[in-house]
Amino acid sequence: MASSLRIFRRMIMPDLIRVHRYQSLPEQGPKVLFFSGGSALNKISRVFKEYTHHSIHLVTPFDSGGSSARLRAEFDIPAVGDLRSRLMALADETVMGQPEVYALFTHRLSQYETPAELKAQLQQLVLGEHPLIETIPNPMKALIQSHLAVTQQRINDDFDLRGASIGNLIIAGGYLNNQQQLDPIVFLFSRLVKTLGDVKTTLDASLHLGVELDNGDTVLGQHNITGKETDILSSPIKRMWLNKGLRTTQPTNQYIADDRKDAIEGADLICYPPGSYYSSLLANLMPEGVGRAICNNSNPKVYLPNLGIDPEQQGLSLMERVRRLVVSVEADKEGEEAYSALDYLLLDENYDYGEVDIEQLRNLNIEVIKTPLISIKPEKYDERLVVKALLSFV
Structure with missing residues (x-):
C-alpha cells in the first residue's frame, strides 16, 4: 500500500545546479502548477518550457471583456x-x-x-x-x-x-x-x-465574476472589475463570488473536475503568480474543490506578488493580500485536509512591497524568501530569474 511522506531538504536560492539539471532534460522536468489568467504570466511561461514540459496552467474562464x-x-x-493565449505561450516554437x-x-x-x-x-x-x-x-x-x-x-x-x-x-x-x-x-x-505543458480552464463552465465593494455596491463582470476597460472601482473589493450571467446577482458554484483535482494534488510545486489579484488569481480559487485539493498537497506553495499598481488590489497591503489568499483557499476546506494553503512568500531582495510583518507570517507558518528577481527598469520581474527561483523549490 502506497503512503505519502513529506521529505525535507536544505534549499539553496537560486539552486543553479538543480536548475541546470532541469534545463538539460525538460522532458522529465517537475510539475509546477500555476493559478493564473490573463497575459501576466505568458513571458514567464515561455521561459518555463525550456526547463520543464510538465508545467500545469489553470486559467480563469470568466473573462467578460474584449x-x-x-x-x-x-x-x-x-x-x-486567456486559454488560447497560454496555449500559444507554451507552444513548441521550434521547427x-x-x-x-x-x-x-x-x-x-x-x-x-x-x-x-x-x-x-x-x-x-x-x-x-x-x-x-x-x-x-x-x-x-x-x-x-x-x-x-x-x-x-x-x-x-x-x-x-x-x-x-x-x-x-x-x-x-x-x-x-x-x-x-x-x-x-x-x-x-x-x-x-x-x-x-498542460493548459486547462479551472472550470469548464460559462460563469462570471461578481464582487461586493466596501461601500456596499455590487459589480458584475470581470471587465468591470479590472479597471482596464472601465473606470477603476470606486471602492476597494470586499468579497467575490461566481455568478450566473451579468444582469442580476445570482451566486453559484461548481465542483472542479477530477482531472483538475488530481493535477492540483499531484503538483510538485504550486505557485500563486503575479496577475490581476481578484480576476486572475483569487478567481481561480473560487470553484469548489480547489482549496481542498491545495491543502491535500504536501508540496511547497509559493506566492509571488504583483509589482507596481494593480487597480483590483486598491486598499490592500501585501499582508492583507497574503491573508485573503490563505482565507480564499481555506474557505473550501472540510477539516480533514492536512497541509497548508501557503508556505513561502517569494520577494525580490530590493523591491519595496510595503510592510512585511515577519512575525505575522511566521504565525501563519509562511516563510519569506528574498532573492534577485528584478534586473531591468522600469521595475518588472525578470522571467529567467523568476523561473530559476521557482525551480529551486522542487
Missing part, C-alpha cells in the same frame, strides 16, 4: 482568450512544432477594415484560401476549416469581427461542434501546436 465578450454573448461559452498553426492562432483580424472585408477574410479561411491557412498540411488544415465553418455558420450577420482572434474563433467552433465541451477541443489544439 473580443472574448463578443463570443461569450453570442454563444454563452466560457471565455477562451519540431507547428509554426504555421501558431501563426494562425495568434493572428487577429484588423480593427479598421469594413464588416464586409472582415467577413470575406473569414470566408477565405473557411475555404482554406487565406495565406495563413494555405500552408498548413492536411488533415490539420481540414480540421481547422471545419471548426471555423461552424463559427461562421452560427454567428449573427451583425457579429463584430473587428480585432477578433482567429484562435478564439477556432476554439469556439470546436466547442460548439463538441457538445459544448471545452476540454476535448483544448486537448486537440494542444496537440496541434505541441504545447510543452
Whole structure:
C-alpha cells in the first residue's frame, strides 16, 4: 500500500545546479502548477518550457471583456482568450512544432477594415484560401476549416469581427461542434501546436465574476472589475463570488473536475503568480474543490506578488493580500485536509512591497524568501530569474 511522506531538504536560492539539471532534460522536468489568467504570466511561461514540459496552467474562464465578450454573448461559452493565449505561450516554437498553426492562432483580424472585408477574410479561411491557412498540411488544415465553418455558420450577420482572434474563433467552433465541451477541443489544439505543458480552464463552465465593494455596491463582470476597460472601482473589493450571467446577482458554484483535482494534488510545486489579484488569481480559487485539493498537497506553495499598481488590489497591503489568499483557499476546506494553503512568500531582495510583518507570517507558518528577481527598469520581474527561483523549490 502506497503512503505519502513529506521529505525535507536544505534549499539553496537560486539552486543553479538543480536548475541546470532541469534545463538539460525538460522532458522529465517537475510539475509546477500555476493559478493564473490573463497575459501576466505568458513571458514567464515561455521561459518555463525550456526547463520543464510538465508545467500545469489553470486559467480563469470568466473573462467578460474584449473580443472574448463578443463570443461569450453570442454563444454563452466560457471565455477562451486567456486559454488560447497560454496555449500559444507554451507552444513548441521550434521547427519540431507547428509554426504555421501558431501563426494562425495568434493572428487577429484588423480593427479598421469594413464588416464586409472582415467577413470575406473569414470566408477565405473557411475555404482554406487565406495565406495563413494555405500552408498548413492536411488533415490539420481540414480540421481547422471545419471548426471555423461552424463559427461562421452560427454567428449573427451583425457579429463584430473587428480585432477578433482567429484562435478564439477556432476554439469556439470546436466547442460548439463538441457538445459544448471545452476540454476535448483544448486537448486537440494542444496537440496541434505541441504545447510543452498542460493548459486547462479551472472550470469548464460559462460563469462570471461578481464582487461586493466596501461601500456596499455590487459589480458584475470581470471587465468591470479590472479597471482596464472601465473606470477603476470606486471602492476597494470586499468579497467575490461566481455568478450566473451579468444582469442580476445570482451566486453559484461548481465542483472542479477530477482531472483538475488530481493535477492540483499531484503538483510538485504550486505557485500563486503575479496577475490581476481578484480576476486572475483569487478567481481561480473560487470553484469548489480547489482549496481542498491545495491543502491535500504536501508540496511547497509559493506566492509571488504583483509589482507596481494593480487597480483590483486598491486598499490592500501585501499582508492583507497574503491573508485573503490563505482565507480564499481555506474557505473550501472540510477539516480533514492536512497541509497548508501557503508556505513561502517569494520577494525580490530590493523591491519595496510595503510592510512585511515577519512575525505575522511566521504565525501563519509562511516563510519569506528574498532573492534577485528584478534586473531591468522600469521595475518588472525578470522571467529567467523568476523561473530559476521557482525551480529551486522542487
